[in-house]
Amino acid sequence: MSDNINATSRQDMITYLTQEYNENQATRKLIDEFDQDYERSSSIHWYTKGTFLYRLLNEALRDSDFDALFALRSFIVDLYKQILLEHEQFRNNNLTSRYNFSLNVYRGQAISREELSILLQKQGDYFSMQSFLSTSTNSEVAHVYSGAGTAHTDLNKVWILYEFKIDTHLNNTKPYARISHLSQYQDGAVFRIDSIRLDDVNQRWHALLSLCDDERFDLYGIMQQYAAEIIVDRVSPGFLLYQQGDYAKAREYFQKILNITSLEDREKAHCYRGLGAVAAEENNYDEAYKNFTEEYDIWHKLDDEVNRLEVCKNIGDILFYMGKFKEALEYLPTTFAYFKLKDYEMEYARICGMIGHIMDVNEQ
Known part of the structure; x- marks a missing residue:
């Protein structure tokens, strides 16, 4: 974000x-x-x-508090980016070791x-945590901070x-990092619930969870394949709302962002992507x-081939669901090479399946 944009979002937060x-x-x-001393590099310090x-x-x-997410958008971006940086450093250090x-x-x-019943x-x-998580490497410290026993x-x-088991060599997870005795996860991190049992001695439940590689947990829906690749900026809170299934607030957020006069073209494109995704989830295919x-027009103007191919897939999807098979064929085949190169095997196979279905229909 430019300095002027960052100053505006910072003042909105204060x-x-x-x-x-x-x-x-x-x-x-x-x-x-906070107003006097805060710097982007101190976001984790202030959060923890x-x-x-x-x-x-x-x-x-x-x-899914829309007003609060919009007001805190600059801090959310700073916190995510600092966690991501610490995550990369943590994994790089860990990968050099034969252990841990x-x-x-x-x-x-x-x-x-x-x-608990759920x-x-x-x-x-699998399930997803919808907030940044603070955790401790000491189970008793975590027990005390929870207020248990009071x-x-x-x-x-x-x-x-909650006991989170993390394979530090997994790729494509949401970022986590060791910050002194604390670890942070981005919201939306996906875990598998391995077991839940009652600890009679400590009078508490004990849940064992494993952090999952995003590629192992396929979040279906027209936008989920790319959610982790969305630029972390003012638009991002809208995608948080979308991923939580709060489509009305997500739509409201994207529409509010589009009214900002200083909005950059890339941010506009991501807003239209979010609005399209929300409409698709609600089966409003014309709006999607x-x-x-x-969105396509913006990426075409910016000569952004990668994002143009991604939205071609989305447009092809929508036309397919609308039964406009001839028009869908104008978009879907162009994405073949991209998805194969990116190793999105399920998306590649799904596109092949849709094209095969269209061919069968045309032959009948």
Whole structure:
């Protein structure tokens, strides 16, 4: 982002924080300190400080709070980028060693009995965490920070200790990094629930989860293949909402971003991609086609061949679902070489299947 764009989003965040905590003098002092001292390279420091940013950001991600996500967009970008940098350094250091193939970290948390019931039913399946996660390498530290063992009156709550098993040699995962005794995951990281059992001694549930390679967990839907490749910028919170299935708020977010006069062409293109994806998920194919063609025109103007090929696949998909097979054939074959080169085997096979179906229909 340019300096002017970053300054605008930064001021939006400070204004939002000041209004949100207007009557909390202690937090207002922290906000003033944050405003004066914050730098992009200190995003993890401020997040792991356990202050207003930690609570506000995780609540916004969990609850799909559109206004908060928009206001915090610059901090989300900074935090993601710093975690990504630390993740790359962590993996590079780890890959040079013959040992330490796996890392176990822990997170203690109070969850509702309804959430526990869902987790128990999903043993052996996959699920995604929709917030940045702070974890500890010490299970007892995680247990203490969860508040477990303290008196509480909410009988609907149970204590659970998540044990995350990470194969550090896996590629294509969401970024994580060791920050002193803390590790961070990007929101949306995918885990397999290996087992959940009741720990009678500590009076808590214990869940064992394994971090998964994105390629092993195929998130179906017209946008999911490329979600991890979307530029991390002002548009990104909209894709967070989309991935959580909050399509109405995602649409509202993308539309609001499109009204920004300083928006760059690439950001506009990603907004149209998001709007197209939302419309496709809602089976509004005419609207999806309209937005994807808007995106296509921008990539064509920018002479961006990679993104142009990706949106060609999306347009071909939409035309196929609309039953416009002749028009779909104008787009789908052009993506063959790209998807084969990128090793997107499932997408490549799916495109072949659609073209085969069209050929069969035409012969009848």
